[in-house]
Amino acid sequence: MLKLTTLEIAKIVSAELIGSAEVVVSGSVETDSRKVAAGSLFVAKPGEETDGHLFIENAIANGAVAALVERQVPGDIPQLLVSDVVVAMGVLAKYVVAEVKSKGKLQVVGVTGSNGKTTTKNMLGNILSKFGPTVSPQESFNNEVGAPYSMLQINEDTAFLVVELGAGGLGSIRYLAQMCQPDIGIELKVGLAHAGEFGGIENTQKIKAELVEELSTDALALLNADDAYVMQMKTMTKARVLTFGTQSDSSYFASQISGSIDGTSFLFHSPNKEPKKVQLKILGEHHVFNAMAALATADQLNLDLDIAIQTIDAMPLAERWRMELHHRADGLTVINDAYNASPDSMKAALQTLAELGRQTGKKTVAVLGEMAELGEYSINEHDAMGRIAVRLNLGQLVVIGAGAKLIHMGATQEGSWDGESKYFEQISEGEQYLREMLTGDEIVLVKSSKSANLRYLGDALLEENK
Structure with missing residues (x-):
């Protein structure tokens, strides 16, 4: 995270500061006391099974220099008292991203969709890290806790931030999009995942569309042209729109798609460039869309496509228990x-x-x-x-x-x-x-x-x- 004093953090999140105003948080922001290291800010998040307030002493022992709390607890480090630590964490993440973006270097890529978010996020993280310091969630950190946790890993040197935006109901993706303000927003698919929870596929579409609705006029919306619900989002955004799919009228498209026990291959067509062969180790032709989204993002960031393709060709499976x-x-x-x-x-x-x-x-x-x-x-x-x-x-x-x-x-x-x-x-x-x-x-x-x-x-x- 950015180096901030406890007074600065208190002002950002509207906290009551208990203790020194001059302590500098120079390490990470952690909700798990076991991951705390020297200089960390510990977020004492109440949970369903336990309560982070019970682990402040552990956090201090591991190097925490301040704690974000909902009630004052014993401990000899400054405490930032708020009514809701998760909300405060989001406010802090929004500030940190905006502050780093204001320096003009950071590019933020937001990814959402009923399927494929994690694989696409992993591909993007691998590609972008070849071209500069990159922060990308290691797991499916895509909710109101996990997404800001990932955002708070950036610092002044970060060139790329990948944010996975998971849907938790109406307003959930809008909340995260406003927090990270993506330069590129990727819409992968609107499907029946969570449709029962959200009240139908039309409501799922509304929630997923919140990402492109929050994009600025300077941003780019990358839409899956093979998904009718996604393509309806063209009229829902102020951003520039490009598409990816399997038809040649898409901005980026795949042809000669082939799958085998060794992986999935296709030809990747991009504007004003010769088609390039992609050979994924990942099983399943549906992953072609994830790869196209990642490669189109790299191309729009003016990164070397050959290096991007070599990178995802070399990737093993996305994550544990996924194909x-x-x-x-x-x-x-x-x-x-x-x-x-x-x-x-x-x-x-x-x-x-x-x-x-x-x-x-x-x-x-x-x-x-x-x-x-x-x-x-x-x-x-x-x-x-x-x-x-x-x-x-x-x-x-x-x-x-x-x-x-x-x-x-x-x-x-x-x-x-x-x-x-x-x-x-x-x-x-x-x-x-x-x-x-x-x-x-x-x-x-x-x-x-x-x-x-x-x-x-x-x-x-x-x-x-x-």
Whole structure:
């Protein structure tokens, strides 16, 4: 973070300062006392299971020089007393970003979308770090706590800041966009993820559009031309608009898209340049859109596209449990993609599985769990996913968990399957069946929302039967 005195911070966040006004915060801003280092500001955030105020002594022992608190607690460091530390953290982040931007060097890229945010954020972080000091969230820090936490990692030398803007309801993305004021805003997709929570896909679109609505006339909106809901945002922004997609009338577009067990390749077309080959190690043709968004951003920042492409070509998988590919010693291939699931991402993962099966000749096995937060869409979307599995001619469907049972029912009603779809209420039952059924000559996809906990089953399948 920028070096600020406790008095300066108190004025910025409208805090009552208890203690010295002259102490300088020269380190990071942390909500976890275990991550505190010399010079840090510790944010004593109350949580569902614990309370940061209980860990101020730990923070002091680790080097904290000041604390942002909601109530005064014992401790020999200055305390900045506010009514809500999360709100104060956001105010401080907004100040720090604006202050660094005023120096004229910092470029801020904001990313939102129902799917693909984390992969795109990772690609951007890797690319931009090749060209200057870059701050990009290490995890999915995309809410009212995580996003400002990431913003507060910047300093005077930071050239690029990547912000992932997650949706938490109407106004949530606007709040974060006003905080970081992106120079480039990327809209990846409006899908059914969280549609149940938000009250329909139209409301999801309204929330996602808050990013482009907050862009200034000097900013750029990068829109996915293949998504009709995203393209409606062209009229919702004051910013300049460019598009990316699979059709040649997009500003940036991909052609010759091809997927294999080794990754995904395509030709990247950009304005006034020769097409360039991209060869991702990441599985799934849906990641082409994430790559295009990252490369278009690099191009608009006047960065070397060849270096940008080399960088994402060399990237491993996005993050843990996201299309994570493993090969067991006996030949079994496991794709663990059970960190998140929406109808769009599950369909894309199933299509990838089917294509890999055709290419390798291996039997395809889809292990599917619940897609959470679909609300009124849940019945139809789970039923439809089972029918999609049949139409893709997958070798075996294994459905686990009561919330996912309709996937199994949809599959059995769609086709003349005889045992190709199995349903188990408990993960342990599903694992036992899989261990008895798998021979090593299969490709297994494990896909569900995080709450279904199938990611641990994916890990367990990497261990051969004893």
